Amino acid sequence: MSAPLVRVRDLEVRFVTRDATVHAVNGVSFDLAERESLCILGESGSGKSVTLRALMGLNPPRRTKLSGTVVVGGHDIVAASERRMADIRGSTVSMIFQEPMTALDPVFTIGRQIAETVIRHEGLSRASADARALELLELVQIPSAKRRLDAYPHELSGGLRQRAMIAIALSCRPKLLLADEPTTALDATVQIQILLLLRRLQQEMGMGVIFVTHDLGVAGEIADRVAVMYAGRFIEEGPVRGLMRGPLHPYAQGLLGATVHSGMRGERLTTIPGAPPNLERVPKGCAFAPRCAQVEEACLPAVPEFRSPVPGHAARCVRVRHAA
Amino acid sequence: MTDQTSLLSLPDVGGPAQPLLTVRGLTKHFPLKTGFLGRGAGVVRAVDELDFEVMKGETLGIVGESGCGKSTTSRLIMALMAPTSGEVVFDGRQVGSREMPLKEYRRQVQMVFQDSYASLNPRLTIEESIAFAPQVHGLSRGDSRARARDLLAAVGLNPDQFARRYPHELSGGQRQRINIARALALRPRLVLLDEPVSALDKSVEAQVLNLLQDLKGQFGLTYVFISHDLNVVQYMSDRVLVMYLGRVAEVGPVEAIYASAAHPYTAALLASRPSMDPDLRRTEPPLVGDPPNPINPPPGCRFHTRCGFAEPVCSTTVPVLHPAPAGQQAACLMVVPGSGHSRAPGSVARGIAA
Numbered sequence: 185m186s187a188p189l190v191r192v193r194d195l196e197v198r199f200v201t202r203d204a205t206v207h208a209v210n211g212v213s214f215d216l217a218e219r220e221s222l223c224i225l226g227e228s229g230s231g232k233s234v235t236l237r238a239l240m241g242l243n244p245p246r247r248t249k250l251s252g253t254v255v256v257g258g259h260d261i262v263a264a265s266e267r268r269m270a271d272i273r274g275s276t277v278s279m280i281f282q283e284p285m286t287a288l289d290p291v292f293t294i295g296r297q298i299a300e301t302v303i304r305h306e307g308l309s310r311a312s313a314d315a316r317a318l319e320l321l322e323l324v325q326i327p328s329a330k331r332r333l334d335a336y337p338h339e340l341s342g343g344l345r346q347r348a349m350i351a352i353a354l355s356c357r358p359k360l361l362l363a364d365e366p367t368t369a370l371d372a373t374v375q376i377q378i379l380l381l382l383r384r385l386q387q388e389m390g391m392g393v394i395f396v397t398h399d400l401g402v403a404g405e406i407a408d409r410v411a412v413m414y415a416g417r418f419i420e421e422g423p424v425r426g427l428m429r430g431p432l433h434p435y436a437q438g439l440l441g442a443t444v445h446s447g448m449r450g451e452r453l454t455t456i457p458g459a460p461p462n463l464e465r466v467p468k469g470c471a472f473a474p475r476c477a478q479v480e481e482a483c484l485p486a487v488p489e490f491r492s493p494v495p496g497h498a499a500r501c502v503r504v505r506h507a508a
Numbered sequence: 509m510t511d512q513t514s515l516l517s518l519p520d521v522g523g524p525a526q527p528l529l530t531v532r533g534l535t536k537h538f539p540l541k542t543g544f545l546g547r548g549a550g551v552v553r554a555v556d557e558l559d560f561e562v563m564k565g566e567t568l569g570i571v572g573e574s575g576c577g578k579s580t581t582s583r584l585i586m587a588l589m590a591p592t593s594g595e596v597v598f599d600g601r602q603v604g605s606r607e608m609p610l611k612e613y614r615r616q617v618q619m620v621f622q623d624s625y626a627s628l629n630p631r632l633t634i635e636e637s638i639a640f641a642p643q644v645h646g647l648s649r650g651d652s653r654a655r656a657r658d659l660l661a662a663v664g665l666n667p668d669q670f671a672r673r674y675p676h677e678l679s680g681g682q683r684q685r686i687n688i689a690r691a692l693a694l695r696p697r698l699v700l701l702d703e704p705v706s707a708l709d710k711s712v713e714a715q716v717l718n719l720l721q722d723l724k725g726q727f728g729l730t731y732v733f734i735s736h737d738l739n740v741v742q743y744m745s746d747r748v749l750v751m752y753l754g755r756v757a758e759v760g761p762v763e764a765i766y767a768s769a770a771h772p773y774t775a776a777l778l779a780s781r782p783s784m785d786p787d788l789r790r791t792e793p794p795l796v797g798d799p800p801n802p803i804n805p806p807p808g809c810r811f812h813t814r815c816g817f818a819e820p821v822c823s824t825t826v827p828v829l830h831p832a833p834a835g836q837q838a839a840c841l842m843v844v845p846g847s848g849h850s851r852a853p854g855s856v857a858r859g860i861a862a
Contacts, residue, residue: 372573428786
């Protein structure tokens with residue numbers, strides 16, 4: 185078996201300011217195989233975006249303390265210099281963001297921004313880079329692509345801007361695509377178009393994809409595997425079917441129960457009482473214990489280890505039983 | 509709950525059969541000032557000829573994509589901006605007339621906004637924010653504060669713990685509870701909820717939705733619930749209004765709309781919801797492209813440029829709301845007999861095809 189595309193071990197990220205230290209990620213470990221898509225689900229402040237940025241070395245360098253192992257496509261991201269990272273970004277790993285308007289440069293045309301990336305990484309001539317830009321716009325199904333090459337970001341609609349950003353991210357055929365809530369800002373009828381586009385491109389180009397989202401529907405549409413994050417840790421990980429139908433961790437169960445879907449009219453929604461912990465201190469024991477209805481003595485002394493009742497599906501909860 | 513002497517909840521006027529809110533021909537055009545000396549630049553047709561009613565005690569859900577006019581509609585109902593034409597009638601009395609002056613109207617209708625932080629004054633404590641409007645309307649300082657504390661308890665926040673805090677000391681979910689409490693401080697009869705849970709995490713969203721349902725019963729409220737989340741609208745609403753580019757596409761009971769949508773846009777919107785079940789993944793997007801720009805909406809039916817059933821007649825005839833089989837009303841030529849669309853009831857082409 186070949187090495188995984190992504191290997192993360194004991195990733196810890198802390199943000200240090202004069203006033204406080206925020207423990208954003210507290211020991212995340214996972215592998216991603218080639219062509220696999222993983223969805224990291226979590227609420228705001230759970231550390232999902234910080235984890236994603238760590239895979240590309242995008243957290244602010246001065247204030248960030250990072251430890252652990254992050255290897256993407258054979259490159260050690262933690263040890264890489266800024267110059268080396270600039271080579272890795274784009275060709276090995278690239279990222280798309282929630283807000284295309286802030287991710288695109290407003291003073292250059294779409295075509296120019298794509299061509300610039302290709303010239304920088306693959307050393308193409310201007311003419312062949314322009315040709316590649318056109319190809320890419322057609323790949324992401326932008327109508328009348330030739331005309332849109334000369335468009336500035338503000339001239340495009342939200343859906344087209346998001347497609348243009350995907351085109352830039354894919355311009356150097358990365359092995360890994362990171363997506364931070366790429367469809368959250370889009371309208372319903374546009375969101376599904378972008379999700380289907382990403383799913384098709386992933387299959388055609390054979391990329392690994394890591395999606396960060398708070399939307400269970402997005403995970404259901406696109407993920408092979410799902411990881412649920414809480415207070416900077418993965419608390420459950422498993423195949424999308426198993427996790428959606430039978431979540432193991434009480435937090436994952438609460439999250440699924442609290443999500444409104446059709447056929448719930450008249451029912452009272454189940455809620456999770458309280459709020460996530462303040463991450464200025466790393467919680468001892470299970471971070472969810474203060475909000476958990478099934479809390480017991482064993483939850484408190486140490487962070488529960490992953491327990492796996494079925495192969496490939498595991499949760500950090502003392503009530504989950506290991507497979508016999 | 510202690511009851512104050514003045515500012516009681518307002519009496520019903522027209523009886524249960526009279527709609528609480530009636531909107532007739534409501535239109536809002538925003539002029540564009542880009543032409544030479546600001547002339548001849550055209551208008552954004554944000555809301556065009558809107559007609560609907562909100563019955564007493566119901567929740568009317570309004571759904572649609574960005575630019576469809578949902579938020580403009582809510583601001584027009586609140587009289588936060590003047591309409592280009594059309595009128596809003598509250599319990600039989602025209603808003604802004606001598607019978608229903610704006611100050612009186614705003615006691616009866618209150619609003620909760622999406623951005624919980626921007627809609628609270630950062631220099632006022634929670635208690636002061638909630639007590640502000642009752643004081644303006646003549647309640648004594650002490651009574652207003654007492655009412656604020658009662659409302660804090662009603663929205664699930666301990667008054668002793670929260671009354672003296674400032675907005676920045678609270679989480680998003682807590683702030684949205686404050687906004688709801690403030691909206692209820694004048695004992696309104698109608699509450700406009702403009703994307704009240706869109707900025708909240710899922711577990712907090714569920715708490716706020718439960719709270720809204722509880723308060724509706726407790727205070728005898730009527731809701732207009734605006735959201736882009738179709739699942740949340742289905743959960744909250746009795747009737748649903750679907751908007752597209754400033755017009756009503758379809759309106760009717762929630763069951764009819766969700767089980768058998770009559771307008772192709774509604775059907776596409778419903779089919780665009782991502783599925784939580786990986787075995788039911790979509791394979792084809794129901795619609796291609798983005799919604800057109802409301803500056804230059806397509807002629808005829810505004811949806812015809814994206815509609816799979818569009819025929820030449822759709823680009824020339826503006827469809828009006830017409831009863832559809834499941835009990836709702838749809839603005840689509842396919843439900844209007846004799847409209848000239850081949851799928852219209854009783855049309856010749858349909859007869860031959862069948």
